[in-house]
Amino acid sequence: MTIKFGIIGGGVMGEALLSRLINQQIYLPSEILVSEPQAQRRSLLTQQYQIAVTSDNKEVVRAAEVLFLAIKPQVFDSVAAELVEDGVVVEGQLVISIMAGVPLNKLEWAFPGQPVIRAMPNTPATVGAGMTAIAPGNHVQLGHLERAQGIFQAVGEVVEVPETMLDAVTGLSGSGPGYVAILVEALTDGGVAAGLPRAIASGLALQTVLGTAQLLKETGMHPAELKDKVTSPGGTTIAGIAELERLGFRSALIEAVKKAYRRSKELGS
Structure with missing residues (x-):
């Protein structure tokens, strides 16, 4: 079956989102692929949610219709360099980042020509009571925005803001x-x-x-x-x-x- 939702980073927020997406049947477990460096964490995610896992970020990028970046901002440069060096780009793939402080221009450098959306959710998302602000990049169309909103509505409420407001959103919610x-x-x-x-x-x-x-x-x-x-x-x-x-x-x-x-x-x- 086609991988419709790929996550790089199987931490708390990544798990919160995939658990709610599966629970609300927005995606089937068989449609989700998660890249996670820790073997113990990969095993836990597989057992808990019956999803596919890998340690290879490029495998997720190549396979997913929607790519969700849930890694720490401090490691983004190394992950992006790996992808750029190998030229891993999937035309039309929607890229969504929840990394605090990583701007759209940096994300669009790593994913040239792709529709990219920055998002700032908060930890109540783990119980479906989150608040997420999203900011669209240069190549985002209405359909991409609606898709991102549907994803984050699975974990709470969503508001669209210009990217210039995202740092303030981070400080508040x-x-x-x-x-x-x-x-x-x-x-x-x-x-x-x-x-x-x-x-x-x-x-x-x-x-x-x-x-x-x-x-x-x-x-x-x-x-x-x-x-x-x-x-x-x-x-x-x-x-x-x-x-x-x-x-x-x-x-x-x-x-x-x-x-x-x-x-x-x-x-x-």
Whole structure:
């Protein structure tokens, strides 16, 4: 059977995507080929998903209709040099990269004349709740965009942005799960410090973050409006918010996004 979806890099994000694509029957296991350097990892992917695996990147490039690059940006130069040296190009093949900081012009150098799309998903994609921003290259047509959107909709929501915004996307939604994880951990520790058992504090913190996000999304309410609704004069919430403001909580998050944004730009330079 024809290989319709090829992945170079069988790590966490690559596995998250292929598992959802198979689960939603967008691709059959027999239509997927993954290149992965670690033998143990190849064995795990084969056993778990009944897909074909290889250690040869060129085999995936030659076979796949859609090529998905899920490797670390630091190793892209060596992988690209290998492909360029051997002239491995498949005409009309859609190339999708999730490498942070690797620009479209660099990707199009490695895959000349090919439709190339840069994408920035985040780790909630592993449970189908991801947020992915995509930016099209010079040779991308509407059909390519629709295909990429269909792939990433398997793991969450998708938005199209110009490439100039992708570093900012990386700083916000790409790195954001790390910030939220610290928030949940800190809320839990605060509950423990106030006398709650850790298991109860953890459950309260998790559901509070999840429920607040769901409320904001479903109602379209501005976060400031929700904040105002839950703060009564002289009450507990405004006391807590005042302390957050005193300690620079809001500024710390803003600066974290900006710092991650700058680091993403450095990776691409």
